[in-house]
Amino acid sequence: MKLKLTRETKIGLFALTILVVMFWGVNFLKGKNIFSPNNVYYAIFKSVDGLKNTDAVLINGFKVGLVKNIEFHDLKSGRFRVVLLVNKKYSLPRNTTAKLVSTDIMGGKAIKLEVAPDSLYYEPGDTLPTSIEVGLLDQLAYQMSPVKEKAEVMMSEIAKTLVVLQEVLNDENKKNLSEGIENLNRTLHNIANLSAGLDTMVNSPKGSIRLSLSNIESISSNIRKNNADITNTIKNLSSLSDSLSKANLYSTLIKLDSSLTQLQQALTKVNSGEGTLGKLVNNDSLYRNLESASLQLELLIKDMKANPKRYVNFSIIDLSRTKYIEEKKNK
Numbered sequence: 001m002k003l004k005l006t007r008e009t010k011i012g013l014f015a016l017t018i019l020v021v022m023f024w025g026v027n028f029l030k031g032k033n034i035f036s037p038n039n040v041y042y043a044i045f046k047s048v049d050g051l052k053n054t055d056a057v058l059i060n061g062f063k064v065g066l067v068k069n070i071e072f073h074d075l076k077s078g079r080f081r082v083v084l085l086v087n088k089k090y091s092l093p094r095n096t097t098a099k100l101v102s103t104d105i106m107g108g109k110a111i112k113l114e115v116a117p118d119s120l121y122y123e124p125g126d127t128l129p130t131s132i133e134v135g136l137l138d139q140l141a142y143q144m145s146p147v148k149e150k151a152e153v154m155m156s157e158i159a160k161t162l163v164v165l166q167e168v169l170n171d172e173n174k175k176n177l178s179e180g181i182e183n184l185n186r187t188l189h190n191i192a193n194l195s196a197g198l199d200t201m202v203n204s205p206k207g208s209i210r211l212s213l214s215n216i217e218s219i220s221s222n223i224r225k226n227n228a229d230i231t232n233t234i235k236n237l238s239s240l241s242d243s244l245s246k247a248n249l250y251s252t253l254i255k256l257d258s259s260l261t262q263l264q265q266a267l268t269k270v271n272s273g274e275g276t277l278g279k280l281v282n283n284d285s286l287y288r289n290l291e292s293a294s295l296q297l298e299l300l301i302k303d304m305k306a307n308p309k310r311y312v313n314f315s316i317i318d319l320s321r322t323k324y325i326e327e328k329k330n331k
Contacts, residue, residue, distance in 0.1 A: 038065060038085040039124035043098040043111065044073050047132065048080045051100060051109040057084050059113045064090045067111060084111060084128075093118035098128040 005013075045051075048070055057065035065086035073081035084098065095116035103110045112133075122128065169177070203210070223230065303310075 037088045039088050040068070041084045041086055041092070041098075041122065041124065042127040043082045043084060043130045044127060045080050045082060045100055045130050045132065046078065048082065048100065049109075050102075050107045051082070051111075055108075056103075056110045057086060057113060058110055059090065059115055064113070082111065086113075092122045092128070094120040094122060096122065096128060097131055099131045099133055101133040 051067065051070060053067055053069060055067045056063045057067065065084055067082060068085045069083040071081055071083075073079045082098075086092065092113065093115060095118045097114045097116075099112045099114055101110055101112045102108065113128075198209075
């Protein structure tokens with residue numbers, strides 16, 4: 001007896017088949033293979049930035065599973081539990097670590113299983129130790145964060161500076177600034193003229209500096225030529241200095257100062273008329289007496305020359321008589 005299917009039953013079976021195929025196709029497109037056996041493992045992360053369901057689970061770049069679900073493990077700590085589906089063909093040693101990595105520069109994520117050899121293996125349902133790899137964008141963001149902060153501070157300072165400049169650069173200050181710039185231009189022009197003058201003085205054959213340098217060179221040449229004479233002069237000066245040093249010049253100067261002091265005192269006494277010399281210097285009576293005596297002596301000498309017989313008697317013959325008279329007078 002044949003079982004006959006009604007038209008409605010056939011339509012229902014066809015629709016169920018279509019639904020199963022569609023379900024399988026959608027999961028296949030998501031990376032799930034509902035007909036392949038998988039083991040479930042768990043991984044706890046403090047952050048799952050960019051990770052989503054159906055992202056790949058990789059071993060050395062080869063896909064061995066996918067992320068089934070992401071859920072809060074602990075709301076207080078903010079940690080997440082990630083459910084991993086790994087094909088049963090791949091047993092995970094005890095040293096295996098689940099690492100959240102970036103797969104591209106656009107921020108794609110995956111779970112990388114870093115497998116290390118071990119004699120023991122995880123059982124399905126175990127929780128794997130985890131780590132997070134810093135991606136390129138994360139590194140750039142981390143490195144750019146200080147630059148961004150400094151740029152914000154700099155922009156704030158620039159804004160303040162612009163406000164201050166706006167307050168400072170009023171009409172009067174602008175005028176003063178223009179005058180200052182004009183004065184600066186004149187100063188630079190004067191400096192340029194001075195530089196040209198200095199260049200002429202230095203480089204021109206008749207420039208004063210060139211002539212001065214020539215004179216200095218001539219003087220230096222003369223000094224080199226007379227170096228021996230200069231050396232002898234210096235030696236003579238050194239000898240003179242040694243002689244003066246040995247002559248005890250200091251004590252001599254002290255004695256000279258003492259003598260000058262005494263002479264000053266004597267002259268003071270002379271000027272004041274004290275002592276014989278002072279009276280002679282200040283009293284002119286002696287001078288007058290001497291002058292009178294000198295005049296009389298001069299007249300006497302003239303008279304003696306004119307009348308010598310008046311003062312001198314020559315007795316050539318009667319010498320005894322003169323003596324006799326003198327002896328008689330003595331009696």
